[in-house]
Amino acid sequence: MAKDAISAKGDLRLTRLTKSYGDFTAVDDLSLTIPEGSFFALLGPSGCGKTTTLRMIAGLEEPTVGSIHLGTTDITTTKPYQRPINTVFQNYALFPHLTIYENIAFGLRRRGIKDVKEAVDKVLGLVELPHLAQRKPTQLSGGQQQRIALARAIVNRPALLLLDEPLGALDLKLRRQMQIELKWIQKEVGLTFVHVTHDQEEAMTMADTIAVMHEGQIEQMGSPADLYDNPNTAFVANFLGQSNLIKGTISGNDGDSHIVDLFGQKISLPKNRSHAIDNSIYAGIRPEKFRISRLGTPTSGNILSGGHIEDVSYIGVSTQYQVEMPWGQELMVFEQNDDGVAPFSKGEEVNISWEPVFTFALRGDEDATAGSEVNPEELDEE
Amino acid sequence: MRKIRTPYLLLLPGFGFLLTFFILPIINLAQTSTQTPVGGGDTGQYEQTLRFQNYIDAFVENKEQFGRSFLYAIIATILALAIAYPLAYAIAIKGGKLKNFMLVLVVAPFFTSFLLRTVAWKQILGEEGFVVPTLRSLGIISQSTTLTSTSFAVVMGMTYNFLPFMTLPLYASIDRIDPRTLEASGDLYANGFTTFRKVTLPLSMPGVVAGTLLTFIPAAGDYVNAAILGNPNTKMIGNVIESRYFKIVDYPTAAALSFTLMAVILILVTVYVRKAGTEELV
Numbered sequence: 001m002a003k004d005a006i007s008a009k010g011d012l013r014l015t016r017l018t019k020s021y022g023d024f025t026a027v028d029d030l031s032l033t034i035p036e037g038s039f040f041a042l043l044g045p046s047g048c049g050k051t052t053t054l055r056m057i058a059g060l061e062e063p064t065v066g067s068i069h070l071g072t073t074d075i076t077t078t079k080p081y082q083r084p085i086n087t088v089f090q091n092y093a094l095f096p097h098l099t100i101y102e103n104i105a106f107g108l109r110r111r112g113i114k115d116v117k118e119a120v121d122k123v124l125g126l127v128e129l130p131h132l133a134q135r136k137p138t139q140l141s142g143g144q145q146q147r148i149a150l151a152r153a154i155v156n157r158p159a160l161l162l163l164d165e166p167l168g169a170l171d172l173k174l175r176r177q178m179q180i181e182l183k184w185i186q187k188e189v190g191l192t193f194v195h196v197t198h199d200q201e202e203a204m205t206m207a208d209t210i211a212v213m214h215e216g217q218i219e220q221m222g223s224p225a226d227l228y229d230n231p232n233t234a235f236v237a238n239f240l241g242q243s244n245l246i247k248g249t250i251s252g253n254d255g256d257s258h259i260v261d262l263f264g265q266k267i268s269l270p271k272n273r274s275h276a277i278d279n280s281i282y283a284g285i286r287p288e289k290f291r292i293s294r295l296g297t298p299t300s301g302n303i304l305s306g307g308h309i310e311d312v313s314y315i316g317v318s319t320q321y322q323v324e325m326p327w328g329q330e331l332m333v334f335e336q337n338d339d340g341v342a343p344f345s346k347g348e349e350v351n352i353s354w355e356p357v358f359t360f361a362l363r364g365d366e367d368a369t370a371g372s373e374v375n376p377e378e379l380d381e382e
Numbered sequence: 383m384r385k386i387r388t389p390y391l392l393l394l395p396g397f398g399f400l401l402t403f404f405i406l407p408i409i410n411l412a413q414t415s416t417q418t419p420v421g422g423g424d425t426g427q428y429e430q431t432l433r434f435q436n437y438i439d440a441f442v443e444n445k446e447q448f449g450r451s452f453l454y455a456i457i458a459t460i461l462a463l464a465i466a467y468p469l470a471y472a473i474a475i476k477g478g479k480l481k482n483f484m485l486v487l488v489v490a491p492f493f494t495s496f497l498l499r500t501v502a503w504k505q506i507l508g509e510e511g512f513v514v515p516t517l518r519s520l521g522i523i524s525q526s527t528t529l530t531s532t533s534f535a536v537v538m539g540m541t542y543n544f545l546p547f548m549t550l551p552l553y554a555s556i557d558r559i560d561p562r563t564l565e566a567s568g569d570l571y572a573n574g575f576t577t578f579r580k581v582t583l584p585l586s587m588p589g590v591v592a593g594t595l596l597t598f599i600p601a602a603g604d605y606v607n608a609a610i611l612g613n614p615n616t617k618m619i620g621n622v623i624e625s626r627y628f629k630i631v632d633y634p635t636a637a638a639l640s641f642t643l644m645a646v647i648l649i650l651v652t653v654y655v656r657k658a659g660t661e662e663l664v
Contacts, residue, residue, distance in 0.1 A: 006571075060568070079568070081570075087566070089562050089565070089566055093563050093565065097581075097585055106570050110571035153570075
């Protein structure tokens with residue numbers, strides 16, 4: 001059994017996985033399949049259970065209920081050292097008493113491979129740090145340690161590579177660079193990557209598929225574009241980017257569209273983008289999908305009139321507006337500064353319009369602020 | 383100007399203390415070690431004749447006790463390491479909220495006198511204690527064997543008395559190990575034993591070195607355990623120095639023995655620290 005596990009490969013399958021600590025359920029009945037060779041991200045705020053899920057896959061925690069399969073092999077209770085899975089730890093966890101070379105060779109040597117030089121040199125080349133082989137980890141910068149931690153894991157060619165907030169300790173610029181590099185390395189080595197992060201931008205940059213986790217469960221899973229353009233819940237709509245959610249009622253149908261009444265103004269939205277269960281909905285529109293126009297200017301698509309500019313923030317590539325609507329709600333609008341039109345000024349009366357296809361609808365009984373008050377930057381540790 | 387002077391002022395009391403209670407006595411001891419009795423003088427009257435032969439005489443006369451001292455000290459150090467390592471490991475890794483409480487328990491024996499605790503071992507290993515009857519009924523020792531006044535008792539006493547000095551530095555260095563490096567080791571195909579051998583032990587080497595030194599050095603010079611728990615055939619070099627000084631009033635031999643002991647310990651410790659290569663460790 002254990003001998004089989006080390007050579008197991010294939011899709012990773014989590015079945016009804018639950019992990020409880022006393023009364024607290026960290027992961028709640030989670031089922032998930034991660035296809036072989038994909039770059040998969042588990043995204044969620046601190047405490048959503050994503051790290052616990054990762055640790056169960058690594059074998060560092062045992063599930064309370066449920067099973068983990070790699071291909072056809074059940075690895076639920078297999079010891080970590082018998083799983084063909086390697087982890088890039090959040091704080092890198094390099095061995096301080098060993099050189100970089102020996103750190104990378106550690107996993108190979110444990111599996112009885114005598115001639116490690118070629119593999120170690122190759123992976124050091126891959127992370128572009130061959131000159132550091134004889135240094136100790138404390139002599140390296142954070143970014144270099146991060147690459148060595150990655151090299152130490154991928155040199156083993158695991159069936160599955162787990163990344164636990166691997167870029168959390170790096171500064172913004174280095175993080176962006178590493179995101180692109182990680183993605184490239186994943187393509188290069190062709191391993192399955194499972195990446196845990198609270199940074200939605202990081203997840204969207206790198207992953208093929210993202211599972212958004214919330215309170216121990218998967219809120220929604222899909223490609224970055226899917227999740228962003230067509231969120232199923234208010235939590236996803238607010239956690240991935242920003243959303244304007246406007247309370248409304250479905251008042252009729254027009255072919256493939258619903259006609260929706262938003263505080264007395266009619267708009268339309270595609271039926272296939274509605275996740276509501278009855279007529280009470282929240283209509284959702286991303287801030288960059290809105291267009292602002294002065295009164296009397298011809299506009300097309302959905303139109304909401306009677307707004308006035310409450311606040312203007314100029315940020316170079318775009319301008320952010322807060323537009324107060326007649327029903328008291330402030331909508332957020334991002335306008336690209338690409339049309340040569342002078343920005344609108346505070347107090348101006350305007351209409352707001354957008355293409356109906358960009359509208360999505362959520363259940364009207366949801367908490368419209370779910371996921372929006374979480375500030376990922378403040379919550380580094382889980 | 384003032385800022386430069388402050389550190390030196392702060393060092394002054396320490397220097398003063400070392401000068402008065404370490405440097406001066408050691409110079410005095412060095413002078414004593416080459417003295418010879420005053421011709422026709424009273425017991426305890428010596429004059430400086432720079433007789434370095436004192437060293438050779440003292441050593442040759444007491445090489446058996448020297449050998450015994452180092453043998454006992456090495457055995458006690460190894461035993462203490464064997465007992466203290468799992469203890470320190472358990473407190474550091476598994477201690478959780480009870481960590482500090484368990485550390486207090488390790489230090490608790492210091493609240494009573496060293497002598498008293500050593501005398502207590504006489505009782506523990508005595509005929510009325512539970513150890514001897516238990517070992518006899520299990521057939522491990524014969525009915526006529528006793529444990530008091532034996533080399534076994536001396537080594538046990540030393541092991542016990544120096545155990546905290548071994549435990550505390552070990553605890554400090556094991557506690558500093560990032561548990562995630564241990565997880566990383568398991569993640570990289572090392573089982574529990576390999577992780578211990580390749581990660582935990584090397585990372586705790588500074589504690590092992592500090593603990594063994596703190597145990598070995600005082601153990602090699604100890605005389606209380608041998609005096610209370612031993613017999614005339616378990617005398618250590620500390621006992622010889624003590625009796626030369628206080629009973630026979632043979633100051634030069636006592637001083638020469640002290641210097642020889644110091645020199646041997648210094649050499650052993652230097653070799654040991656070099657071998658253990660602590661400067662390589664974090």
